[in-house]
Every structure is written in C-alpha cells, then in structure tokens.
Amino acid sequence: MPRPNITDEEYELIREARKASGVVMAPGPAATADKLWKQGMARRAGVTLDELAERFGSDEPWDPRVASQNESYGAVPGIDDGLEIGELREDVVCEVTSERTGIISDAHWPFHDLRRDGSGAFYGAYMTALQAMKDADVQTIVLNGDMMDCYQLSAHEKVEVKRSWKWELDVGKKMLGHLRRFFGDGVRIIYREGNHEERFARYLARKASELSGTLELPELLGLREHGIEWVGQRAKMTIGKLWVDHGHEWFGGGGVMPARNFRMKALDNILVGHVHRTSQDLIRKPLDGSFIAGWSVGCLCDLNPHYAARNGWNHGFAVVELAKDGTFVVQNRVIMDGVVR
Structure with missing residues (x-):
C-alpha cells in the first residue's frame, strides 16, 4: 500500500x-x-x-x-583540529626571509612546457626557469600555485582524452622529487596551493564528502618526504615588504594590465601568478613620496591548450632579492624562444 x-x-x-x-x-x-x-x-x-x-x-x-x-x-577528539571545506587561513602568514627567492607558478603538471631533444636532454620553458634560478643561487623556491593541473578532478567537461588521476598524481610526485634533487637539500621549497590544487578538496566535497579530512593532497604528493612546505587554504605570504599571492584569492580577473589591477586591489606591493602573463606596474604616492608596485609572473605550462587555444599568455618566472630592512627588488623575467629576457 x-x-x-x-x-x-x-x-x-x-x-x-x-x-x-x-x-x-x-x-x-x-x-x-x-x-x-x-x-x-x-x-x-x-x-x-x-x-x-x-x-x-x-x-x-x-x-x-x-x-x-x-x-x-x-x-569529540580532533573534531576542531582542521578546517571545514571553504574556510580560510587568513590569519596565517608564511614569511620568506631569504636574500634571494625564486618564484614559479602555473606549470600545470603534467602539461608543463618540457620536452626532450634528439639526445634525450630536456629543454623548454620549465627547465629554463629552473636553471636560471639555480644560476641566481636562490635560497628559497616558492611554487606559487597551480603547479599541478588536477585535470581529472575538474568540474569542467573533459574535451581531451587524458590519462587517469593516479597518473597525474604520479607525475606530480616525480616533479617534486626532481625539484628537490635539482636544488639540493639546502634550498627551502614552499608549495603554495592554487585554484587548481583546490580542485582536490572540491572534488571530495562533491563526490565523497565523508572522506574530507582523511585524504590530503600534500600527503598524497609526499611533500614531507622531500622536505617541502605546504601553504594552503589561501594563507598569506610575504617576502619582506612584498605580499605574494597566487592570484585566485582576489575577486575578478587580471584585465588588460594584471599588475595594475592587483596593485589597486591590494593597496600595497604585491606579486601574483594565476593570469599566465608578465606585467609590472608602479606608482609613486604624491604625499609621502613612497612607491608601491604590482607584478604578475608568467606561466610554465603549454601555451596552447585545447580549452584556450588562442590567448595572450607567456612563459616566465621571478627572482626577488631582499634587503635586511625589508625592501626588495623583483626581477620579473620572460622566457621567449627558450631564452630568458
């Protein structure tokens, strides 16, 4: 009945x-x-x-x-130890105090710009950036978000035939291991969570919310094994008097001049990735004569993916030199045809 x-x-x-x-x-x-x-x-x-x-x-x-x-x-033990999905670590600030810091972002492993020539040697924007930072004798490397693509976990339609999430994860672990070997144990490496890494938590929230808190991307990537620090949940980062964000933390896109847009939003010195374009903007305050500036750093991924076949992206990286008083110099470099400019 x-x-x-x-x-x-x-x-x-x-x-x-x-x-x-x-x-x-x-x-x-x-x-x-x-x-x-x-x-x-x-x-x-x-x-x-x-x-x-x-x-x-x-x-x-x-x-x-x-x-x-x-x-x-x-x-209940541990119930408040972590954060809920969507909560932020706005109160946390990761301070970088090294004299020279290299910053790369948006490699989108496994879709980074890296190839082999006939002899088996690697070339491409990704290795060019790493070698340039090593030559600059940086003491800290900031992986400033979207180093992984997390393609299989995206909510977007999958228009390309790609391999599994396990394969993506394995590539990410190998790339992190390579970074540690390439720069050695004496270099501090910080991995900052970008919007593409956030796809992991979003996927769990959509598909398996019961597992949230038991599976963490830093653990799956083996960061502790390689001595790599994790800065997640949109925590803040500083290099002296320079704020460093991935870029997705701010409402809106990059616009015609990303550096200017982010500088106007932050009302302070700021460097971001995210927009895949190199730009710089500086303004002098008329009352006290001080300067504030913004920088956006280029990407290290394939410049012509299927979902954005025509775009204005460019390859790049940055090196920040820090003085003891907190002042700094940003070398915002562009990679064109395999050459650092």
Missing part, C-alpha cells in the same frame, strides 16, 4: 499526538532541516544541542531519536 502524502504541519500534529501517548517519532522534513542547522551551530560553538536550545530560549526538549543530538561535538 503506498504511503500517503502529508504536509509538514499534518506530520507534526500526528507526531505531537503520538508523543503525548508515549510514542516517539522523528521530526518531519522541515524540522529535520532546522535540527541539522542547529547541529552545525552547536558543533562550531562546542556545546550540546540542549545547551544551544537554552541559549536560544527554547523550552522544547530535543527528540532523543535524532542521532547525535545530545552529543557534545566539542568533546
């Missing part, structure tokens, strides 16, 4: 009648949504739902049949 359709109000009337006779029923759909919202409030406050009800002035007892309603979320 099919179950009759009743409204939330009718359900609650039946529930109250049965409750008066000692029979407990679970709340109806609307009430369940309200309970779930209150559970979330209780979890964040670290109190039980009964305590939350008292704070809101409710005299209605919670239904004992609803799972976990009388459990104190704050008492």
Whole structure:
C-alpha cells in the first residue's frame, strides 16, 4: 500500500499526538532541516544541542531519536583540529626571509612546457626557469600555485582524452622529487596551493564528502618526504615588504594590465601568478613620496591548450632579492624562444 502524502504541519500534529501517548517519532522534513542547522551551530560553538536550545530560549526538549543530538561535538577528539571545506587561513602568514627567492607558478603538471631533444636532454620553458634560478643561487623556491593541473578532478567537461588521476598524481610526485634533487637539500621549497590544487578538496566535497579530512593532497604528493612546505587554504605570504599571492584569492580577473589591477586591489606591493602573463606596474604616492608596485609572473605550462587555444599568455618566472630592512627588488623575467629576457 503506498504511503500517503502529508504536509509538514499534518506530520507534526500526528507526531505531537503520538508523543503525548508515549510514542516517539522523528521530526518531519522541515524540522529535520532546522535540527541539522542547529547541529552545525552547536558543533562550531562546542556545546550540546540542549545547551544551544537554552541559549536560544527554547523550552522544547530535543527528540532523543535524532542521532547525535545530545552529543557534545566539542568533546569529540580532533573534531576542531582542521578546517571545514571553504574556510580560510587568513590569519596565517608564511614569511620568506631569504636574500634571494625564486618564484614559479602555473606549470600545470603534467602539461608543463618540457620536452626532450634528439639526445634525450630536456629543454623548454620549465627547465629554463629552473636553471636560471639555480644560476641566481636562490635560497628559497616558492611554487606559487597551480603547479599541478588536477585535470581529472575538474568540474569542467573533459574535451581531451587524458590519462587517469593516479597518473597525474604520479607525475606530480616525480616533479617534486626532481625539484628537490635539482636544488639540493639546502634550498627551502614552499608549495603554495592554487585554484587548481583546490580542485582536490572540491572534488571530495562533491563526490565523497565523508572522506574530507582523511585524504590530503600534500600527503598524497609526499611533500614531507622531500622536505617541502605546504601553504594552503589561501594563507598569506610575504617576502619582506612584498605580499605574494597566487592570484585566485582576489575577486575578478587580471584585465588588460594584471599588475595594475592587483596593485589597486591590494593597496600595497604585491606579486601574483594565476593570469599566465608578465606585467609590472608602479606608482609613486604624491604625499609621502613612497612607491608601491604590482607584478604578475608568467606561466610554465603549454601555451596552447585545447580549452584556450588562442590567448595572450607567456612563459616566465621571478627572482626577488631582499634587503635586511625589508625592501626588495623583483626581477620579473620572460622566457621567449627558450631564452630568458
């Protein structure tokens, strides 16, 4: 016999009648949504739902049949150790104090610009940038976001036949291992999460939210094994008086002059990647005579992918020289035809 359709109000009337006779029923759909919202409030406050009800002035007892309603979320070990999906680390600042820091971004492994010649030697913008930074004797390398593409985890339509996520992950691990070997153990390497790395957490949130918090991209990439630091959840970064972002943290795109747009948004010295274009903008403040500037750094990926076959991208990297007083010099380099300019 099919179950009759009743409204939330009718359900609650039946529930109250049965409750008066000692029979407990679970709340109806609307009430369940309200309970779930209150559970979330209780979890964040670290109190039980009964305590939350008292704070809101409710005299209605919670239904004992609803799972976990009388459990104190704050008492569960580790429940508040991490962040929820979408929460940010705005209070965290990664400080880079090295005299010379190399910055690369947007390699989009495994679609980076790297090839072999007839003798088996590597060439392309990716290796050109690494060699130039090594020649500059940098003490810190900042992988400033979107080093991985995470193509298979994208919500976009897959118009190209690519290999599996496992293959992408294996390529990423090999590239990180190569970076450590290439620069040696004495160089600090910082991997900053970009919007493409964020695809991993977004995928889990869409497809397997139950696994969130148990699978972390830095662990899958083996960063600890290579002594590579992870800066995630849009935390801030500074090199002296220079702010460094990937670029996706800011609302809007790069526009005609990305460096100017980001400098105007930040109201301070800022360097970003993300837009795949090299640009620089500087302005002198008329009242105190000081300067603020913006830089956008070129990419190290394939310049003609299927999804953006015609674009204005260019290859590039940056080296930042830092003085003891926090002032700095940015060498924002372009790679053209395999040559650093």
